[in-house]
Amino acid sequence: MADPANDFIRDYQSLAQQSWDAWTRQLQQQQPQPAAANPFFTSPTAATSGNDTLERTLAGLKGYFDWMQGAALNGAAAQPVDWRQQLQQLFGGASQPFAQAFGGIDSAGAEGFARQWQSWMQAAQHGGFGDLPGAHGPTPAFGQDREQQMKQQAMAAAVLESLQASARYQALIQRSNAQAMQRLQDKLAERAEPGRQIDSLKALYDLWVDAAEEAYAEIALTDEFREVYGNMVNTQMRVRQMQQQQTEQFCQQLGMPTRSEVSSLGERLQALRREFRASQATATEDRADEIMALRRELSALKRQVANGAKVAPVVKKVASIKRSTSAVKKSVSKTPAKVRTTVAGKAKPAAASKSRPSPRKRK
Amino acid sequence: MYTPLRIDPTKALGDIAAFQRKLAAGMGHLRSMHEPEYANTPRELVYSEDKLKVWHFTGHGQAKSKTPLLIVYALVNTVWMTDLQADRSMVRNLLEQGEDVYLIDWGYPDGADRWLTLDDYINGYLDRCVDAVRKRHDLDAINLLGICQGGAFSLCYTALHADKVKNLITMVTPVDFHTPDNMLSSWCRNMDVDLFVDTMGNIPAGLMNYVYLTLKPVRLNQQKYIGLVDILDNPTELENFLRMERWIFDSPDQAGEAFRQFIKDFYQGNKLVKGTLQIGGQPVDLGMITQPVLNIFAEQDHLVPPDASRALGKHVGTTDYTQLAFKGGHIGIYVSGRAQREVPPAIHQWLAERSR
Numbered sequence: 001m002a003d004p005a006n007d008f009i010r011d012y013q014s015l016a017q018q019s020w021d022a023w024t025r026q027l028q029q030q031q032p033q034p035a036a037a038n039p040f041f042t043s044p045t046a047a048t049s050g051n052d053t054l055e056r057t058l059a060g061l062k063g064y065f066d067w068m069q070g071a072a073l074n075g076a077a078a079q080p081v082d083w084r085q086q087l088q089q090l091f092g093g094a095s096q097p098f099a100q101a102f103g104g105i106d107s108a109g110a111e112g113f114a115r116q117w118q119s120w121m122q123a124a125q126h127g128g129f130g131d132l133p134g135a136h137g138p139t140p141a142f143g144q145d146r147e148q149q150m151k152q153q154a155m156a157a158a159v160l161e162s163l164q165a166s167a168r169y170q171a172l173i174q175r176s177n178a179q180a181m182q183r184l185q186d187k188l189a190e191r192a193e194p195g196r197q198i199d200s201l202k203a204l205y206d207l208w209v210d211a212a213e214e215a216y217a218e219i220a221l222t223d224e225f226r227e228v229y230g231n232m233v234n235t236q237m238r239v240r241q242m243q244q245q246q247t248e249q250f251c252q253q254l255g256m257p258t259r260s261e262v263s264s265l266g267e268r269l270q271a272l273r274r275e276f277r278a279s280q281a282t283a284t285e286d287r288a289d290e291i292m293a294l295r296r297e298l299s300a301l302k303r304q305v306a307n308g309a310k311v312a313p314v315v316k317k318v319a320s321i322k323r324s325t326s327a328v329k330k331s332v333s334k335t336p337a338k339v340r341t342t343v344a345g346k347a348k349p350a351a352a353s354k355s356r357p358s359p360r361k362r363k
Numbered sequence: 364m365y366t367p368l369r370i371d372p373t374k375a376l377g378d379i380a381a382f383q384r385k386l387a388a389g390m391g392h393l394r395s396m397h398e399p400e401y402a403n404t405p406r407e408l409v410y411s412e413d414k415l416k417v418w419h420f421t422g423h424g425q426a427k428s429k430t431p432l433l434i435v436y437a438l439v440n441t442v443w444m445t446d447l448q449a450d451r452s453m454v455r456n457l458l459e460q461g462e463d464v465y466l467i468d469w470g471y472p473d474g475a476d477r478w479l480t481l482d483d484y485i486n487g488y489l490d491r492c493v494d495a496v497r498k499r500h501d502l503d504a505i506n507l508l509g510i511c512q513g514g515a516f517s518l519c520y521t522a523l524h525a526d527k528v529k530n531l532i533t534m535v536t537p538v539d540f541h542t543p544d545n546m547l548s549s550w551c552r553n554m555d556v557d558l559f560v561d562t563m564g565n566i567p568a569g570l571m572n573y574v575y576l577t578l579k580p581v582r583l584n585q586q587k588y589i590g591l592v593d594i595l596d597n598p599t600e601l602e603n604f605l606r607m608e609r610w611i612f613d614s615p616d617q618a619g620e621a622f623r624q625f626i627k628d629f630y631q632g633n634k635l636v637k638g639t640l641q642i643g644g645q646p647v648d649l650g651m652i653t654q655p656v657l658n659i660f661a662e663q664d665h666l667v668p669p670d671a672s673r674a675l676g677k678h679v680g681t682t683d684y685t686q687l688a689f690k691g692g693h694i695g696i697y698v699s700g701r702a703q704r705e706v707p708p709a710i711h712q713w714l715a716e717r718s719r
Contacts, residue, residue: 061386064589068382072375083366090368188367199369201378205589212581220546220578230553237555241562263477263564270478277487 068201084185090204091181155242162235169232176212176219183211382592389595396598399606401443402452406466410495414470417492418442419463419499420454427461430529430718431505433496434466435489435520437512438617439571442468443610444510444697448603451698453707460711467492467513471615477564479618481625482643485519493520493527504529504654506714511535511667511693515629518675519642522651530717532657532710535693537667538649539674541633546578547666548630556631560623568614578665607698636678649675655683657713659706664693685713 071090141149187207191197198204219225248258410417417433434454436444445453445466457464467489472479496505507528509517514536521528540548560566576583594600634640640647656679660672669688676684687709689696696702 061588061592063585065379065382068375068379071370072372072379083368086366086368191367192365194365197365197367197369199371199374201370201375204368204370206586209581209586213579216580217546221544221549226549226553229550230555234553234555234558237558237562241558244562259564262474266475267478269475270483274483 064205067205071201071204083188087181087185087188091184091208151242151246155239155246158235158239158242162232162239165228165232165235168228172219172225172228173216176216179215179219180208180212183215184208187211385592385595389592389601392595392598392601396601396605399448399602399609401606401610402446402449402455404446404452404455404458409465409499410492412488412491414472414476415488415492416468416470417495418466418468420446420458420466422455422458422464424458424461426458426463428463428714428718430502430714431463431465431496431500432457432508432532432714433493433505434464434508434510435513435517436467436469436510438469438472438484438621439512439568439614440510441610441613441615442466443613447610447698448606451700451703453697453702456703456707457710460707462711462714465492465496469615472565472618473616474565476618478620480620480643481516481519481628484618484621485516486523486643486645489516489520490524490527493524497527503527506530506532508532508534508710509536510697511537512625515635518635518649518652519640519647521654522647522649523642523645525651525653528654530655530657530714531652532659532713533672533675534659534706535661535664535667535672535696536658536675537629537671538678539633539636539671540630542668542670542674544668545671547574550574551626551630554626554631556623556626560619563619565619566617566622568616571617572612572614575666607694611694636674649678650680652679653681655685655713655717656681657685657687657710659687659689659696659709661689661691661693661696663691664696666693683717 139153141153184207187210188198198207244259248260251258405421405423406418407421408416409419434445436442446455449455454464454466469488493505493507497503504527507517507521507530509515509532511534514533515538517528517531517533518536518538521531537545542548563570591601591604594604628634628640632639635647635649638646638648638650656675658672658675660667660669662669664672673686676686689702689706691699691701696706
């Protein structure tokens with residue numbers, strides 16, 4: 001039986017969807033093509049424009065737009081007696097914006113870590129976990145390709161472990177999703193009196209966001225989440241590391257430089273820079289100490305000369321100054337002569353200039 | 364008995380239509396927008412090394428302060444966090460207050476920086492930057508303003524080089540990394556950070572941003588952009604929004620080795636408050652910080668919970684410790700209008716009281 005009101009809503013939705021799709025396509029065409037999508041967030045519109053902001057904007061807006069449409073059709077149009085039932089219709093099924101918002105975390109987020117082994121993921125998901133080689137535990141390998149087989153098995157086991165870890169993570173996200181609904185109901189129950197009622201989809205959405213974030217934060221701070229999150233990251237890193245090792249092996253066979261080699265060079269270079277800076281600092285410090293000591297001695301000598309005292313003991317003191325480098329030792333070994341010359345020059349200028357060459361000349 | 368939901372279907376359809384109209388009209392503005400510029404407060408380069416630069420903000424007037432202020436921000440950030448736009452620029456505001464402002468621009472690390480350690484950053488880069496500013500002003504000690512991770516660096520630096528820091532200001536700085544509300548800390552506690560860094564090398568900025576977004580996934584991935592629709596027809600607000608987006612997602616990668624140490628020693632080991640932290644083989648004792656300390660934190664900070672910052676008061680050795688709570692979040696404390704009105708004047712006043 002025809003339902004004019006609902007037919008109108010459906011027609012309207014169809015029109016709205018068409019117009020959304022049209023200008024989304026138009027926008028995408030106007031952006032530089034193609035560019036890498038954000039590796040950690042896949043837009044629900046599958047937009048791969050080079051404009052990150054636009055991509056994120058579209059991703060967020062599309063989820064909201066879809067929800068509004070679904071809500072208008074399923075929830076707002078109907079007039080159930082029980083508001084809880086209406087709420088379920090508004091947030092039920094695919095029209096749930098939470099699923100869209102979390103699209104960047106559970107599925108695409110995991111993909112972000114795992115993009116490089118996506119083919120493995122697809123193979124595993126297509127055939128089921130049990131079909132992966134090595135998924136039932138290591139199988140003895142032999143023959144010329146033994147090593148290769150063992151590595152493949154280890155990789156398969158690591159991928160399987162990672163998929164399982166991601167599944168546990170997604171289960172927690174779904175739990176927070178369910179709890180968000182409960183919280184939303186609680187929040188709505190507090191708004192039953194006139195003046196506090198929710199009268200727009202936007203207001204309902206904002207209230208749901210508060211509920212969703214609260215539920216998520218509560219779960220995200222649990223020990224269980226910590227354990228699951230850590231495991232997800234660690235298992236994905238193990239897979240990635242194995243894949244890098246395989247790639248390196250391949251590169252070595254082709255005679256290409258590998259990342260390990262470049263990284264190793266970087267490490268040595270950094271170590272050398274530290275050593276260089278340290279020795280520079282030590283040398284500067286030693287030289288500064290040396291100069292300071294010599295200045296003090298010179299001042300003492302000047303004072304002694306001025307007072308008519310003998311200079312010999314001072315020379316002995318200068319010679320005893322600790323030297324740290326050969327260059328410093330060399331220059332300091334000549335210092336007493338210079339000091340004597342200078343001191344003598346002050347006492348007897350003419351004789352000193354004739355009897356002793358300057359240190360520079362003697363070099 | 365009333366129902367809390369009073370959504371009229373006709374109104375709901377009207378909302379959808381209005382949303383679409385705003386979007387369609389606004390997208391025209393969005394398409395015509397150019398990449399928004401930052402504040403670009405006039406500045407001069409006074410020191411550089413590798414990818415690092417020290418900028419001296421010149422502004423338009425003469426600095427009244429006798430002791431320069433060196434800003435040290437987090438490695439995950441860029442210069443623009445303190446100089447976002449003309450009316451939301453912390454450095455510009457500090458200049459107007461009369462401060463003589465310098466800032467360390469860490470640059471964008473690449474593969475060549477993979478092995479930079481915390482020792483390289485704190486006892487190396489940071490120390491040489493402080494020396495460059497000291498030398499320029501012929502001073503024994505200068506004022507230091509550390510922000511977020513840069514605040515943690517500044518604390519370590521001050522504890523290790525106390526004679527070179529006159530006054531220390533920390534902003535949204537994590538000190539106790541194990542407060543129960545610290546989500547980032549909780550998430551990385553079970554991470555095998557050795558495996559992570561050995562595998563990733565430098566940590567990509569995109570991955571870091573992804574993690575930050577997942578702290579408030581619905582708000583930051585969706586609700587924020589729905590709010591954008593309401594300002595699409597306002598070119599000024601749209602430009603401000605896009606500028607923020609540019610700044611937030613234009614982030615440097617993290618040098619692998621420094622990241623490893625920071626996660627292990629700070630986030631996992633909480634060594635800064637336990638007193639077991641070592642940088643370059645030297646113990647870092649917050650009790651050695653005896654110069655005046657101003658600690659500013661944000662009450663709604665989701666990255667560095669207020670308690671993580673407040674902990675500083677219990678651990679520093681100074682008798683001149685001031686704490687300032689800002690009503691806002693981790694980002695708002697640099698760029699919000701309220702921050703501009705409250706934070707730089709408070710910093711200036713606090714410094715002025717200690718320069719008499």
